[in-house]
Amino acid sequence: MTENQQTVPIDSLPPGTLAACGDYVVGNIGGAYFALDRWCRHRKGDLAEGSIDAQGCLVCPLHGARYDVNTGQAVEGPRVPGKGLAKLMMNRRPLERKAVEIRDGALFVR
Ligand code: FES
Numbered sequence: 262m263t264e265n266q267q268t269v270p271i272d273s274l275p276p277g278t279l280a281a282c283g284d285y286v287v288g289n290i291g292g293a294y295f296a297l298d299r300w301c302r303h304r305k306g307d308l309a310e311g312s313i314d315a316q317g318c319l320v321c322p323l324h325g326a327r328y329d330v331n332t333g334q335a336v337e338g339p340r341v342p343g344k345g346l347a348k349l350m351m352n353r354r355p356l357e358r359k360a361v362e363i364r365d366g367a368l369f370v371r
Pocket of ligand 1: 301302303304305306321322323324325326338339340
């Protein structure tokens with residue numbers, strides 16, 4: 262194991278849930294796992310405290326911005342005035358997506 266690896270026990274991440282993993286949010290959508298930057302590009306909401314909606318998007322708990330978990334792009338801006346501009350600004354630097362690996366009962370963020 263390298264020094265910067267981050268892990269979450271896989272049994273703590275059932276389908277439809279999120280967890281914090283250092284500076285990443287990890288999630289499980291129907292058995293497909295993902296890892297993205299943990300901090301919302303709008304006002305640094307903790308995405309590990311967010312949710313996964315019916316469309317499989319990661320939803321920020323603070324103002325409801327929605328992210329595509331496959332690209333890290335905001336598909337909807339925050340529910341505040343000027344959300345179109347906010348979305349444009351957020352997508353200048355999408356959430357970084359990291360590779361994940363399941364091994365020995367744990368999810369590793371690479
Ligand atoms: S902090 Fe995430 S939408 Fe505002």
